Amino acid sequence: MRHVIIGAGPAGVVAAETLRQHDPAARVTLICGEAGPPYARMAIPYAMAGKIQEPGTWLRQRDGYYDSLGVDLLHDRVKAVDPATRTLSLAEGGALSYDRLLIATGSSPARPDVPGLDLPGVHACWTLEDMREVSAQLKPGTRVLLLGAGFISCIILQSLVQRGAQLTVSCGSSGRMVRSMMDETAGGMIMRWCRAKGVRVLTAGRPKLITQEASGLRVTLDSGESAEADLVIVGTGVRTNTGFLAGSGVAVDEGVVVDPFLQTNVAGIYAAGDVAQGLNQCTGLTEVHAIQPTAVEHGRVAALNMAGKPTPYMGSLSMNTLETLGLISCSFGLWAGKAGGEQIRVVDEARFRYLRLEIFDERLVGANTVGMTNEIGVIRGLIQTKVKLGSWLERLRRDPSRLAEAYVACTQGVAAE
């Protein structure tokens, strides 16, 4: 049995480890599309900020890890998949046959259609190589303009400021920050916080044009407003990496379509991680969830199925955590609410603290938080195990910050009063 995994992000590496554990006799090949050991994109901001060295971004940091695990690490890219012959053709010219295949190719930055995007000084900051290039040009006082204020942009915002950049963030047409994970109150709070810390935030329109002027790059918005920078970083969104599947017959929607066992429409081919369109346990729909915990869970479940241990995927809980210049915010589940549900919220604009709970049928189904770090994981626990809040619901209406107490009271003990 030969298992081949395309993509050496968290989903791919966890899948390789799981396969090794559950199918000891099989051969496992992990194809890594970038140079160097598999690493975590999540850790890039911390490397850019200088908090860690590059090896600190590696998914597994023990010396000779993949050898000792018995996994073949192959640095190459896959050009095409032929399910009929169970063969991959590789960018370096070779071919590789497989019995079971896992697609874990993740995603890449989407390039908005803006003239001037090819100018020198305009970069993505997605891979370690991108980070090296950006990092080399960063000096204290360097003017940096971040295109996009979503999670992808915001996660490097703090690192840029820590490196001394003079930062401008363009929110695009929505005028909001992290709108896919935080509501307007929370996003507004984050924006106000960033501004208070010296970041310029542009909310008036989408970028229309980037031009090279004598004094630097000029980004002009469709509102007419413009800003100048030495460096423009594009962080406007990502797309799943599925191009190589053209002609393979593997069904692709937003991402690779999978069944409850994370298998694609083609037998023997599975998908996991940011590229897969898996089940969201909160909505019951299949969605691309580009988050670390989902990637890891996907990797594990896909591998179990590949190893011949049928394991349904229970669905993931969308959640995220972000630190913007010291302000920590989180989102969980159906933070925007569920029809017929109840919202409990408490806002302290002056202190940048916010908590919004979404309740449905006496259970927590989603939350947004700003400035809360203690026992934050209980939000996942409450949502995922569908804890019935009973008499605690009334207490939470009076003080939603007693969430952890509610969780402990409802799960540890005496029957709800």
Place this chain on the structure above:
Amino acid sequence: MGWTGKFLRVDLSAGTVKVEDLNRDWARQYLGQRGLATKYYVAEVDPKVDPLSPANKMIFTTGPLTGTAASTGGRYSVVTKGPLTNCIACSNSGGFFGNELKNAGWDMVIVEGKSPKPVYLSIENETVEIRDASDYWGKSVWETEHGLKALHQDPLLRVASIGAAGERGVLYAGIINDLHRAAGRSGVGAVMGSKNLKAVTVRGTRGVRVKDPERFIAATIAQKQVLADNAVTGQGLPKYGTQVLMNVINEMGAMPTRNFSAVEFEGAHKISGEAMHEPRATDGKANLVTNGACFGCTIACGRISRMDPGHFSIASRPQYRDASGGVEYEAAWAMGSDCGVDDLEACTFANFMCNEHGFDPISFGSTLAAAMELYEMGALTKEQTGGVELKFGSAEALVKMAELVGKGEGFGLELGQGSRRFCAKYGHPELSMTVKGQEFPAYDPRGIQGMGLTYATSNRGACHLRSYTVASEVLGIPFKTDPLVTDGKAALVKAFQDATAAFDASGLCIFTTFAWGLENLAPQLDAACEGEWTPEHLLEVGERIWTIERQFNLAAGMTAQDDTLPKRLLKDAAKTGPAKGLTSGLDKMLPEYYQLRGWTPDGVPTAETLKRLELA
């Protein structure tokens, strides 16, 4: 180390907050908490100050062992001039507030002036703000504490606040932290109210450090074992709380009953610690849910009670169906025995009221007992009480009056002036069971003679916690003395007063002294704090603290005439029990006490004494 070395000075009139360095010389001389804060207080405040005027100050203070792993290291005190007594006031509280203040990095908070509008003081480590409290003024302690936690979105916020009693000038209003721990006596809550200060909120995450961590840990472990091995701190207090005493004191005929008109209460067992454990006939559940500890306390004497949901008092108060702080011995005595009430649930209700609205159950119960006596003798009428029959033994009257005092209105506010002012108003000052304006606690000085001298000489007015000779006279700690004799009690009281002052200055709880002496305290302090801390040094610190408190009171206008007891205790002999035929022998003890203290026959420290204590 031990101390953080920093304190806050908050001027509510000016709306300013300053950080100051702790005076290290004073720390060596006065240790901390009751001692050090009193030193700051007397150095800064005119002894003649009106306690409820902006010129008065109040100090929230921790000790060097507050916030450490030493058992019971969670205490804080409030030092000010008490409106009930016009004497120095120092009210000590447990719970979790003290640790939080220390962990925020502050040894003390000196509060000055008066805010033009209701405010609360918010302390989050180094971030200290005076914030608007208009929304909370008029709210109960419980509403305020829950509300501020919700506002700050922080369940671990610690809150010390006052209720309507403190706002409206109940002279025995206390400051309540953690819902049911109280800086309860002498009216420190009324001082807070007079400053328009509704609450102090604290969140501290800075950590408390000690001088020699290894030695400190070893010392605290050894001393915790001493507490665990002691019958009182290891068994009696955890099981029954201070309520372990109800039956004991009653049996020895030292249970002040119906305003000290008797020394035995026939209903004592019904409101005792044992009774709190027994299943109720009504719902089959015990009043006591569990025992609970204050921060760092390995004794855990606290009572957590749940009321009988069918009790008449509770109908309109759904919040009283939840568990909360149950009666301690002093509260059960004052609102029970002293009022002739044997209804444990009514006492628990009244205790909840005291906690929720912020007033002292001892002074409240004693004042009510005096009012009941006035009512029964006809000096107080039903019209004057608002239609309530204020008879001894009436649980309904107890419940009703607790509600009125909690609101701080009408007849409740009259009762809220304390027994001395109340009895004077109704023409019978002799019925007020007080010293220096503060009501007695739960030990009859005719049956426990040392307590007579304790009450008479206590610097904050009648109080058991300034020299708890009950330990020796009843429990035989550290040695047994005869409760019915006066011989040797002057020396006993002085020794207890000085040692207690040292404990109160340390950050630890006085209840440790059932098992510990200064020789148990010293090694813990010595490992925690700069300097050398021996039992001898601590005794000297204790005596110094006692003396500056005395000097303040003398300067405030108090004289030896005030070191006395009500006529009832000096002239009317106990009618029953082991003390039958006895009155308090204060006259035999007091001169000897003055002499042992190195004071003149008028109760004034001599120049020589002051010199010996480095006070002159």
Place this chain on the structure above:
Amino acid sequence: MQRSLLLKPEKCTGCRQCEMACSFEKERSFNPARSRIRIFDLHSQGRFVPYTCTQCAEAWCLHACPVDAIQLDAGTGAKVVHANLCVGCKVCTIACPFGTVNYNADSGKVDKCDLCGGDPACARSCPTGAITYVDAEQTGYDKMRLWAVKTDTQPHAQA
């Protein structure tokens, strides 16, 4: 033989000696806010609940860590945060459904219980026996452990 913390709320008085012992062990100061074990005071019930990581087999935190900073200590079974590897991304704090991994803004890293290498300070400091460190089998593994199983939507192979 592997051992685990046995937490008995019915014996707890809420004194926080465990929180002090834990913070002292880890931070060299008495700082309950930095304790890896926390006492929940369920005031209205008159109940105190000691609460910390159960070192659950699912190890949500360990799997969620993008840089392998949380590793299994084979000796104790503890999932241990290696501070030198932790980048402070906080993903583990939202991934742990028990909320027992917490971010420490002062260190920029996360904190969780590591069983003190096999001699937990909290258990040593508990005056009432509410926290003990016992043979894992013998505990039958406690309510929180049962809950861990219930919480486990992470799939197990259908054998």
